[in-house]
Amino acid sequence: MTRELSGPDAEPFDVLVIGAGFGGLSAALSLAEGGAKVCLCEALKYPGGCASTFERDGFRFDAGATLVSGLARGQLFGRWLERYSPQTVIDWIDPLLHVRAPSLELVVGRDRQRLVDQLCALGGAPAEGIRAFFQRQRAVADVLWSLFDDPTLLPPFSVGSIARHVPRLARYAGLLPLVGRSLEQVLATYGVADFAPLRLYVDALCQITVQCPASEAEALFALAALDYYYRGTAHVRGGVGSLAWALLNAARAAGVHTRLPSRVSGLRRERNGAWVVTTRGVELRARAVVANLIPSALHALVDPREAAALTAVLGDRSEELENAWGAAMLYAVARAPEESSPEAHHLQLVGSEEQPLREGNHVFVSLSGGLELERAPAGLRTLTMSTHVRLSELRDSKTEAGRYIAAIQRKMRETLEQRAPEWSRGIEQVLPASPRTFARFVGRPTGTVGGLPRRVGLGNYRGAGPTEALDGLWMVGDSVFPGQSALATAVGGARTAASVLRRLGARPAAPLLPYLAESSRASLPSGMTGDR
Structure with missing residues (x-):
């Protein structure tokens, strides 16, 4: 049963954004900068989606193992941080990554x-x-x-x-x-x-x-x-969620009405073309909706009468995502080795060069820095470890899903022990996660992460414009172009916002205009250029 609203929510919004992943955050902020009245609904109590930072037992973990690009001057995140959140600390770590395999070690600086x-x-x-x-x-x-x-x-x-x-x-x-x-x-x-x-x-x-x-x-x-x-790649102090919070607070400062936690449970269109969004027992109205959701999650929200039209637009994409990747995760707390530097670390570990780079044989590890005391006390670090899981195998395997994932997570521990023993032997506690975790907490019914694989074919270039799934219903996120990273989804959110503003009769604000006045190549902080 829904209830009537009073106050600012009672008036129709220009745009309602579903989901505070980086695509949704970018769209909401860009729309507000363009003068639109915007509401942002997020199911969790914190922003970032698959690229968030969560807390468990007093420790803070990045949901996914990652570095963030686009943070340099002139790039999208860099401009927004300079404008709205100059206090956000970006650690320009060097090296960025260590690659460790049986016959190869590389330092990526x-x-x-x-x-x-x-x-x-x-x-x-x-x-x-x-x-x-x-x-x-x-x-x-x-x-x-x-x-x-x-x-x-x-x-x-x-x-x-x-x-x-x-x-x-x-x-x-x-x-x-x-x-x-x-x-x-x-x-x-x-x-x-x-x-x-x-x-x-x-x-x-x-x-x-x-x-x-x-x-x-x-x-x-x-x-x-x-x-x-x-390309402006660095470590965000406090975790990637600090960047998500910075964008959420920027959106609030720009006038976006935010509702967290506020899971959307229904989406229907009125005869006049306006959209009605049901969330936590209330109905919100908007002229347009931007959904930071994967296709299967959007399908679950729309009125059944709209489902056929939505399938016609998103059918192939939905099928491809069903056979894309999920992730097996390990979130750990470890004692820092005596010889470790205080900087954050990122490791790419390969157990065997003869085996596919998935299912525990290939593990990406992000470790918090010694100065990030909000994430772990002095002497301890948090580790986020991820590996690719074939959703088709998880769905079709004769092995029970729990045993399949547990075997992968054991292999992840083996790979960590082989390639980064200094961190493996210091582990004090471990929290496992699986595609089911992403389905439950991030609203991805199939557990897919990472977007559509960019396999050879001209299909990669179809749908390069903003995705309007139904009249006035737009999609952003890693399942639409350009997708596949926090920066890519944010870029997609910004350009989708420009299209929505034009549809609503507004003119995109200055932040949507060219990001680089002097060069197409972003510059790093003084003394930290990418080329020497």
Whole structure:
């Protein structure tokens, strides 16, 4: 039974945003900056979705093991933090990551050339081909990341954005031969596809970004993803949830009415075209809705009379997500080794180079820093460990799901013990999680995380504009373009907000205009440039 409202909620909103993941947060903030009256409903009592920070027994854990990009000056998060939350501390850690495998150890720092030099110095390395490949990779990434730095260059195109694309046409033309090719084919062009250390590094990075190995990955997406560490990437002090809270508070300061926790339980359209959203026994009305949900979660909310139309728009996407990835997680508390630095650490661990990079054989680990005393007392660190799980195997396996996940989590512990024994032997407590955890807490019925794998095919380029699932009902998040990271979902939220504002008859505010006034490449803090 629903009840009537009084006060500010009684008046229709211009837009109601469902979900405070980074896509929803970005959309809500951008809409409010554009002058819209916005309400944001989030099922949990904290923002961030799959990229949140939660508390258990006095310790604070990142929900997913991750680094965050887009934090540099001129980039989306960097601009918002400078404007709304300059007190948020960004740790420009160096190195960013340690890769550890049976026959390979790499240190990924802020100087990309040092990474290339490490690979070229390995025994049997085709050094000339490696250097040529990374030169080409960087050139492609420079073009594609400029679109992330300025979401107005992404579809749908305005007259102004088309005009700004014209000088770039020559660079775009150079990308066309890569469309429909795998990253493996590009590696082969430079004679480096069979160099095992490079292939392991590339496959592992592709697995956590475009969600598939080089042999399957669409080249353009993968080449851009290989630049992930050099695009304003850093550790957010206090956990990635600190960034989510900063954006939520920015949205509040911009006038967004926020409701946390306030799980949405129904969504229907009135005859006049307005949307009615049911949440915690009340009905809220809005001219438009932006849903930071995966397709199956949105299907569960809409009026059955709308379901067929929604399926027609999202059917293929829903099916692909059903066969995408889930995550097995371990959240741990460990004593810091005596030799450890106070900085946050991020590790990419491979148990066996002969086995697929999933199900405990490949583990990404994020460790809190010694200065993050709000996350763990002095001398202790929190660890977030994740590995990919095949949802199809989880669904179809003859093995009981609980035993299947438990076996994966045991393998995760083995990989940690083999590759990072200094942290493994200090573990004092462990909290396990599975795709069912994400289904329950983050509102993802199938437990899928990470978005759609960017496998070879022209389908990657369909739906590159904002996704309007039904008239006045828009989608953001990792299941729509560009998806697959906190920054990507936030960029998607900002450009979707621009489309919604135009539909409502408003003009996007200045923050949605070009993000880089002086260059398409973001600059890091003084003394911390990505190239030396």
